[in-house]
Amino acid sequence: MIGRKPWVPWIWLSPSLLLLGVFLVYPVIDTVRRSFLDRRSDEWVGLDNYQFIIDNPQSLVADTHGAIFNNLLWLVLFPLIVVPLGLVLAVLTSRVKYEAVAKSAIFIPMAISFVAAAVIWRFMFVFDSDIGTMNALMVEINEDPVAWLQDQRSAQRAAFDIGPEEAWGPIQINNFALITIGVWMWTGFALVVLSAGLKSISTEILEAARVDGANEWQLFRRIILPILSPTIAVVTTTLVILALKVFDLVWVTTGGRFGTDVVATLFFKEAFVVRDFGVGAALAVVLLVAVVPIMVLSLRRFQFQEEIR
Amino acid sequence: GDDDDDDDDATNTPGDGGQVQLGEVDVLGIWGAEELTSFEAMVEPWGGTVNFTGTRDITSQLTLQVEGGNPPDVAAPAEVGLFQEFARNGRLTPLSACEGLEDLIRDKYPESFVELGEVDGELYGFFMKADSKATIFYNPGLFEENDWDVPDGDSSFDDLVSLSEEIRDSGTVPPWSMGMEEGAGTGFPGTDWIQQILLNESGGDVYDDIVTGEKGFDSDEMKDAWEKFGEIALGEGFVLQDGASAINATNFRDAIYTVFEDPPEAAMVYIGAFGSGFITTQFPGIEAGTGFDFTTFPGGDVTGGANIVYAFNDDPTTCDFLTYIAGAEAQQIWVELGGFTSVNEDVDLEAYPNDVARRLAEQLLDAETFRFDLDDAIGGGLQQAYFQGVTQFLTNPDQLDQILQQIEAARE
Amino acid sequence: MERSEAVQVPAPATAEVSVAQGLRGLLPRLPLHLVLLGFIVIWSIPTLALLISSFREPQAIAADGWWNAIWPPWEFTWDNYDAVLNQQGMGRAFVNSLLITIPATILVLLFASMAAYAFSWMEFPLRNSLFLIMVALLVVPLQMTLIPVLRLYTQLEVDVEVPIVGGRVFGTSSYLGIWLAHAGYGLPFAIFLLRNFFGSLPRELMESARLDGASDTRVFFRIILPLSVPALAALAIFQFLWVWNDLLVALILLGDPNMAPMTLRITNLVSSFGSAYQLLTAAAFVSMAVPLIIFFALQRYFVQGILAGAVKG
Amino acid sequence: MAGVTFEHISKQFDETIAVHDLNLEIADREFLVLVGPSGCGKSTILRMLAGLETITSGTIHIGDRMVNDIAAKDRDIAMVFQSYALYPHMSVYDNMAFALSLRKTSKDEIRQRVTEAAGLLGIETLLRRKPGQLSGGQRQRVALGRAIVRHPAVFLFDEPLSNLDAKLRVQTRAEISKLHERLGTTFVYVTHDQVEAMTMATRIAILNAGVLQQVGSPQDVYEEPVNVFVAGFIGSPATNFFKGVVKTEAETMHVDVGPFQLPVTPGRQQVLRPFVDKEITIGVRPEHVHDADFMPPGTESAPVTAEVAVTEFLGNENLLHLTAGGHEFLARVDPRTRARPGQQIRVAVDATQLMAFDTETGTAIR
Amino acid sequence: MAGVTFEHISKQFDETIAVHDLNLEIADREFLVLVGPSGCGKSTILRMLAGLETITSGTIHIGDRMVNDIAAKDRDIAMVFQSYALYPHMSVYDNMAFALSLRKTSKDEIRQRVTEAAGLLGIETLLRRKPGQLSGGQRQRVALGRAIVRHPAVFLFDEPLSNLDAKLRVQTRAEISKLHERLGTTFVYVTHDQVEAMTMATRIAILNAGVLQQVGSPQDVYEEPVNVFVAGFIGSPATNFFKGVVKTEAETMHVDVGPFQLPVTPGRQQVLRPFVDKEITIGVRPEHVHDADFMPPGTESAPVTAEVAVTEFLGNENLLHLTAGGHEFLARVDPRTRARPGQQIRVAVDATQLMAFDTETGTAIR
Ligand SMILES: Nc1ncnc2c1ncn2[C@@H]1O[C@H](COP(=O)(O)OP(=O)(O)OP(=O)(O)O)[C@@H](O)[C@H]1O
Numbered sequence A: 001m002i003g004r005k006p007w008v009p010w011i012w013l014s015p016s017l018l019l020l021g022v023f024l025v026y027p028v029i030d031t032v033r034r035s036f037l038d039r040r041s042d043e044w045v046g047l048d049n050y051q052f053i054i055d056n057p058q059s060l061v062a063d064t065h066g067a068i069f070n071n072l073l074w075l076v077l078f079p080l081i082v083v084p085l086g087l088v089l090a091v092l093t094s095r096v097k098y099e100a101v102a103k104s105a106i107f108i109p110m111a112i113s114f115v116a117a118a119v120i121w122r123f124m125f126v127f128d129s130d131i132g133t134m135n136a137l138m139v140e141i142n143e144d145p146v147a148w149l150q151d152q153r154s155a156q157r158a159a160f161d162i163g164p165e166e167a168w169g170p171i172q173i174n175n176f177a178l179i180t181i182g183v184w185m186w187t188g189f190a191l192v193v194l195s196a197g198l199k200s201i202s203t204e205i206l207e208a209a210r211v212d213g214a215n216e217w218q219l220f221r222r223i224i225l226p227i228l229s230p231t232i233a234v235v236t237t238t239l240v241i242l243a244l245k246v247f248d249l250v251w252v253t254t255g256g257r258f259g260t261d262v263v264a265t266l267f268f269k270e271a272f273v274v275r276d277f278g279v280g281a282a283l284a285v286v287l288l289v290a291v292v293p294i295m296v297l298s299l300r301r302f303q304f305q306e307e308i309r
Numbered sequence B: 001g002d003d004d005d006d007d008d009d010a011t012n013t014p015g016d017g018g019q020v021q022l023g024e025v026d027v028l029g030i031w032g033a034e035e036l037t038s039f040e041a042m043v044e045p046w047g048g049t050v051n052f053t054g055t056r057d058i059t060s061q062l063t064l065q066v067e068g069g070n071p072p073d074v075a076a077p078a079e080v081g082l083f084q085e086f087a088r089n090g091r092l093t094p095l096s097a098c099e100g101l102e103d104l105i106r107d108k109y110p111e112s113f114v115e116l117g118e119v120d121g122e123l124y125g126f127f128m129k130a131d132s133k134a135t136i137f138y139n140p141g142l143f144e145e146n147d148w149d150v151p152d153g154d155s156s157f158d159d160l161v162s163l164s165e166e167i168r169d170s171g172t173v174p175p176w177s178m179g180m181e182e183g184a185g186t187g188f189p190g191t192d193w194i195q196q197i198l199l200n201e202s203g204g205d206v207y208d209d210i211v212t213g214e215k216g217f218d219s220d221e222m223k224d225a226w227e228k229f230g231e232i233a234l235g236e237g238f239v240l241q242d243g244a245s246a247i248n249a250t251n252f253r254d255a256i257y258t259v260f261e262d263p264p265e266a267a268m269v270y271i272g273a274f275g276s277g278f279i280t281t282q283f284p285g286i287e288a289g290t291g292f293d294f295t296t297f298p299g300g301d302v303t304g305g306a307n308i309v310y311a312f313n314d315d316p317t318t319c320d321f322l323t324y325i326a327g328a329e330a331q332q333i334w335v336e337l338g339g340f341t342s343v344n345e346d347v348d349l350e351a352y353p354n355d356v357a358r359r360l361a362e363q364l365l366d367a368e369t370f371r372f373d374l375d376d377a378i379g380g381g382l383q384q385a386y387f388q389g390v391t392q393f394l395t396n397p398d399q400l401d402q403i404l405q406q407i408e409a410a411r412e
Numbered sequence C: 001m002e003r004s005e006a007v008q009v010p011a012p013a014t015a016e017v018s019v020a021q022g023l024r025g026l027l028p029r030l031p032l033h034l035v036l037l038g039f040i041v042i043w044s045i046p047t048l049a050l051l052i053s054s055f056r057e058p059q060a061i062a063a064d065g066w067w068n069a070i071w072p073p074w075e076f077t078w079d080n081y082d083a084v085l086n087q088q089g090m091g092r093a094f095v096n097s098l099l100i101t102i103p104a105t106i107l108v109l110l111f112a113s114m115a116a117y118a119f120s121w122m123e124f125p126l127r128n129s130l131f132l133i134m135v136a137l138l139v140v141p142l143q144m145t146l147i148p149v150l151r152l153y154t155q156l157e158v159d160v161e162v163p164i165v166g167g168r169v170f171g172t173s174s175y176l177g178i179w180l181a182h183a184g185y186g187l188p189f190a191i192f193l194l195r196n197f198f199g200s201l202p203r204e205l206m207e208s209a210r211l212d213g214a215s216d217t218r219v220f221f222r223i224i225l226p227l228s229v230p231a232l233a234a235l236a237i238f239q240f241l242w243v244w245n246d247l248l249v250a251l252i253l254l255g256d257p258n259m260a261p262m263t264l265r266i267t268n269l270v271s272s273f274g275s276a277y278q279l280l281t282a283a284a285f286v287s288m289a290v291p292l293i294i295f296f297a298l299q300r301y302f303v304q305g306i307l308a309g310a311v312k313g
Numbered sequence D, E: 001m002a003g004v005t006f007e008h009i010s011k012q013f014d015e016t017i018a019v020h021d022l023n024l025e026i027a028d029r030e031f032l033v034l035v036g037p038s039g040c041g042k043s044t045i046l047r048m049l050a051g052l053e054t055i056t057s058g059t060i061h062i063g064d065r066m067v068n069d070i071a072a073k074d075r076d077i078a079m080v081f082q083s084y085a086l087y088p089h090m091s092v093y094d095n096m097a098f099a100l101s102l103r104k105t106s107k108d109e110i111r112q113r114v115t116e117a118a119g120l121l122g123i124e125t126l127l128r129r130k131p132g133q134l135s136g137g138q139r140q141r142v143a144l145g146r147a148i149v150r151h152p153a154v155f156l157f158d159e160p161l162s163n164l165d166a167k168l169r170v171q172t173r174a175e176i177s178k179l180h181e182r183l184g185t186t187f188v189y190v191t192h193d194q195v196e197a198m199t200m201a202t203r204i205a206i207l208n209a210g211v212l213q214q215v216g217s218p219q220d221v222y223e224e225p226v227n228v229f230v231a232g233f234i235g236s237p238a239t240n241f242f243k244g245v246v247k248t249e250a251e252t253m254h255v256d257v258g259p260f261q262l263p264v265t266p267g268r269q270q271v272l273r274p275f276v277d278k279e280i281t282i283g284v285r286p287e288h289v290h291d292a293d294f295m296p297p298g299t300e301s302a303p304v305t306a307e308v309a310v311t312e313f314l315g316n317e318n319l320l321h322l323t324a325g326g327h328e329f330l331a332r333v334d335p336r337t338r339a340r341p342g343q344q345i346r347v348a349v350d351a352t353q354l355m356a357f358d359t360e361t362g363t364a365i366r
């Protein structure tokens, strides 16, 4: 903008810069520092804490490898399910009269605290098929009840009954169960943001496409999707990051037991239960590093947006 | 909470101590629900104001507050590992700082409990709301019908096994109900089994060595305890929740209920004394002694948990508060309300609401050997490993050795 | 001139849609409705389970599945809600929750939209990299920040009682403190979301506002914000319920029990042995009420074609 | 290939009636031009025909198919939106190719058709740009191109040339006419440009305030407007209107406007009889008021002396704003006129070209 | 109140040069009309002047203040955007009141000014509507109204009447002219409508492909175009061009176009001397090709026989597309002509009105 004083942008940014600096940047720096110190943050230990993560000596308390693997699982599955689901629902709901009701049904899980959510899913997943909804269903279809949150058998084995009996994972049933909870809770998020984006698409462009003979699918595929792509990028990026830092959900349901640990839960255990701040911090830093490539990717969409506006 | 605002906004009610102007005291604990109500009833007579914050993630909460330079005045968690660490790092004030408090504890509290409150000879904390874990709850009616004889402290572990076989073979119900699931605490009932067996079979010294680390989890005594636990848990037809995944997946509460339902689904459940609380709430109007009852775990020695109370400063209000709740009058209030076992000798046994409660208290006070909960005593990562180990052992009993090594590896 | 304008008539017209038309309209859309209803049902089952359980006796809950309660004989009870609502201090806790949540939400909306405006409509060095960094902070786990923040708060503590609402001016147990904290934690996502929406507005609107003599502030308040209500509404909903449901930050920053929000009170329903699920179920719905009201209230801002008629081309 | 029929079509937006009881038959292959004042309902009619606007009442047929409930995409219509409605995320090429690609047209065919259309519209060089990078007129041409690459049953153009320069407009106009001849599909064309309307239309439909006024060939509507509105609306600069009383003396008849008398040609006298001594409204087009010095040969005329208020130079002609006895009127005279503002000048009104209207009803007297 | 000066202004978008080295002085109170083919840089010039587009090189002065780095809001400029850019969330009234309210104008004054402007534009009844509920022309009028409620130093109009009907356009045009007289501020006005340009402008600036071609009074640019482009661009329908060789015989001089000879008037002979036996380009405007039967008295002319290809009826005149000896050209003749397509007809080219250009450079020969 011509004639805007160079310092003006910084005025607009300053409140955010300040708050982010205090509440996020400063702690991050502190954490990075701690990741090079020992468990009590007294002595300098160089890269030992990272070495610990790599060597994974205490797999029983802190299975760093397993946690990282689970995070990858979340990273891939969680957004991959939630985003398309949210998108479809956003489009569908926008076409019916009971939009608000439909949306809220999907959204309600978001409004439920993790503690409560844990309670619900206990009810869903309880092993006793008299109480547990899922197992009640399993019994209905003449299957054995499954210990959804504890069963470490690999999903593929459970499903198709192939592979050795004590095949533990790598992709465990209980991780799927947890991701299911995540999907249930977060689809509402994707739905709300995406439908907000949907609403801001010009009606006239949609009309033009219809006159051009686009059916609903082509309209979605060729017009809505591309125009919405920056918003989709926002949602996806956010969900990817959430998958990266997923904590409460795992913590309140399994506490990371039975090979459901993720990096964030490990970080928490190491920092506050085992009270090894060094390793804890190092694990947190892993998260920080992992986010960088994701951000770079999502920047592309914004450049695209600036092009067409 | 903070520790220096007592003087300014003091409530100016003369406390029992009388001599000090009582202000506010911030207490961080794990109590909730009826416990909280009882606690508030207990501190009601005390002059000052109690700001109680309850959380079940108390270890992280405490760590955060202490690290953040903002500890509460008083903490009352169940885990002593953290306590000992704080004490060693000089975060805590010794009870001696509060005039008369240390003596009160040393006089009125059982030796075993006093020792646990000591770090390097200094007394930093005391225990209240203790819970015996040498308790097997059973369904008396069921036992009478099939005239099975109830084991007691004098019988042996083998008796327990043979009883289990008898009940199993009777074809009525499985002898045991067992559930390990409890979110982040999953596995703790198993650890209770193991520690109880360990104490009975190998005695207090070995037990202590395990805590201090002179003996490892991979020691023979420990291994023996695990295997004995396995005999029951994985014994053919011993457990209602048949198989590892069922046991691991069943919440310990649900496991308790099955024994006392009508008709009962299992004969016995091993759970800490606090189990009685669940039974009475779940089955209102159930008769202690007839509807449900407990017996001492064969072997007679007693393990148990308790909340350890300690302070981060020694200003008058805090001291007055500690002295108050350590005292018999205060604890008697909670005792009468139930769900609380006091280890203060002056508390009148008559005060307990019912017979079961009274016997639980007696068991605790009369035990010739008492040991504090093993996992709570070690705490930290080792405790985690211990919990994890239990569930893993159940799924893969053949991997016991390496599981035990891994647990030991988690010792700091 | 008037003659060439359309005639004005008082009564709104009613489109004459014949029943046949109506049916023809509905039939092809039947699958759509089915799919949607399918989703709604699936998503509602757990919630339904929670709702039903919240009206059941604890023993009933432990005895059999929630679905058994649907069929008569109904033995529902208000006890759980009784216990939750009549827990002492619940009223105050409710007020506290509002006192904490509303300002925290407003702060985020304001600061984030300011930053988003700068990011989307101003040029300055390092714009993109700075933006990336801000958003990347979204990954920071809260627990990681608490210790340093708590240290800071204890150091910067201003231990003066605030009249009426209570609490300190600043530091732990201060409303200001927890507002800022929540704002800080909420910003990365908020900025991320808003920048995207602000950026999609047609440039010419800002330009014409400029020519009309509008300063940045004016453009921001009179053009950008009104045209971004759907995004702002979405953000408001999320920020509100995230703060509303927060337990962790409140635990650390609010020592004073008189300031405790509902989430803290609710944890007191659970004994140290973790019983009383039936209470948690009830509590869940109690605490869910307000965010849902907000959600419904803001629904009307999700309107199609907010930019209709703005620019040609 | 299909005609279009509107039967009792009305459209009401909350409180505004945009179109009122429209009855109009557009023959197959016809080129119908819709004209009317801004806001009179032209776009609404197109949008209803395209299926973008619900119909408040009445029925629309395309061919013999009743389309009220047919979705836009199934009506096989191409439309140029008044506001372009280009796809912002697509290049110019993709914008134009979109409709074709939906119809599974072969890549080559698409390329061929798009480049051809782009050629006609002079936007070949812009094919890779995004709409945001185009000038107003370029955008409009893309919008136009997006329609003309198609071969639909009906073409709808909503002021497709409004932002093009005169030269380009003439060319494009010619191209559209060619297109119409080549495809022989039905065209409905909205424009404000009288030349466009006159030159392209097979028939012109004049709307006012949502009501259809007259439909007819350009010549008809220009020479025999059915009412004052049409007479005043068609033709630019607009017709001069005078109120005057019909007088007869012996054989001759004239209209007494006050400052001057307008003789009535014998052919007209019959129809004007009933209005003798009544007031009627006379319409005179500016080009029928001549500078007496440069009168085209053989014009039967009534001489008038008037004062020149303003002169507008239009290159090929001069526009004189004249006043005579309180009447203001326009004359479009030979550019060589010597009239200058303030002067008195003699003008001649071509009596053969007068239009007469009933003052009350405003309808033409025939 | 201030003039505007462009000095060596250039504007480049990534690879396109939109404006090239523009030097132009607009006097205070002047009404400058910018014309040029679509995409030639008109809007870009306005946008640079308004401070919406960064300047690639050169300087712009408003009054004697160099404004290159002055923010748009501080330039005191009102602009009608080609694409309207209405505030979709504000009512028509608020759209028009916005600028004033920012200036802390009193409520009453705002109401008074807005209602007045709305009156002029005939949108009083729409004041409570949102832009989305308006017709194209109504939107454009709102955009116009938003500008004219203000009293800025400079007015910029980017094709402000393109979507209005002829009648309304004439009225509004008049209103804008009045406004210009009343306020006496500087107006810069982009239009494609020749009549608009001719009637409103104090000076017209003709642009082509970003390059300024000619600046001058309407009459100048029409009668003395500096080059072929201007001659061809100004005037509609466009000028006919013939290539021909200058021939002299004794005293007389004529241009041999092939099918016919165009006599050179004595006054012109001097300047054409250097081109004797060389090829030059002759420009003849259609209105200077007359139907021989309806020739205005006293036109010096060269008779030509041509075949009528197409006739376009424009009401007040007839447009004939003629071909003679391979040359296609337009004639704008008296509506009473009897010419019909396919016929042979005798036309006369008015020799006094010929325009001559150097074929190589395209510049006028004077
Ligand atoms: N953002 C842009 N990026 C690239 N090229 C552009 C951009 N904006 C305009 N142009 C080009 O600059 C040239 C001038 O554009 P401008 O809008 O000034 O034309 P114009 O004279 O206003 O045309 P019109 O009469 O069609 O509005 C055009 O060729 C156009 O394609």
Ligand SMILES: Nc1ncnc2c1ncn2[C@@H]1O[C@H](COP(=O)(O)OP(=O)(O)OP(=O)(O)O)[C@@H](O)[C@H]1O
Pocket: C005, C006, D013, D014, D016, D017, D018, D036, D037, D038, D039, D040, D041, D042, D043, D044, D045, D082, E132, E133, E134, E135, E136, E137, E138, E163
């Ligand atoms: N969405 C709407 N809500 C209310 N009134 C509307 C709406 N759309 C159009 N109108 C009104 O309907 C009438 C006809 O609109 P329409 O767009 O058909 O006019 P038009 O003939 O195309 O005018 P223009 O030549 O200016 O484009 C106008 O008076 C307009 O104000």
Ligand SMILES: [Mg+2]
Pocket: D042, D043, D044, D082, D158, E135, E136, E137
């Ligand atoms: Mg229109």
Ligand SMILES: [Mg+2]
Pocket: D135, D136, D137, E042, E043, E044, E082, E158
């Ligand atoms: Mg332009």
